[in-house]
Amino acid sequence: MNLVLWILAFLLAAVFIGSGLAKLLTPRAQQVERTPYAEDFPHSVIVGIGVLEILGAVGLILPALTGVATILVAFAAAGLAITMVFAALVHIRRGDGFAAALPSIVLAILSVLVAWSRFGPYQL
Template sequence: MNMLLWILAFALAAVFVGSGAAKLLTARDDQIQRTPYVEDFPHWMIRGIGVLEILGALGLVLPALSGVAPILVPLAAAGLAITMVFAALVHIRRGDGPKAALPSILLAICSVFVAWSRFGPFPV
């Protein structure tokens, strides 16, 4: 189970680094064209979400790898889960349909699983 949690944490970290980097490095007009929900929020907020996603991704793996403050792993996973719940709510509120909300819901479920496992039966 520990190996599964490591694989899941690295996979989640890769997804969130990619998503966060796209939010930070892509021009606003390109973001709106690719993901229309961006138009509903100020640019600073989208960039802030990108920073949070990258920090959360780092929090999923670095504390466990370094052995310094491993409690941050489940906290980061819980924070990313909360972020994804709100992302799903944004898509639902906008009427984007279940297809648009599904990735956020799946990421939230995976993040909750990592958080629960690392808080409880399989700590780092």
């Protein structure tokens, strides 16, 4: 199970780094075109979410690799899960439909799995 959690952590980190970098590097007009929810928030909020996603991704991997403050892996996963719950709620509130909220829901569930496992039975 530990190997599964490592693989899951790396996959989640890759997704969140990609998503975070897209939020940081993509011009606002292009963000609104690709992801209409961005229009509902100031650009600074979107950038802040991108920074949180990148920090969460780093928190999933770096403490585990270094062996320093490994409890941060569980906290990073929990923080990313909370972020994805709110992302799903934004899509639902906007009326984007279940299909738009599904990626956030899946990422939230996977992040909860990592958080629960690293807090509990499979600590680093």
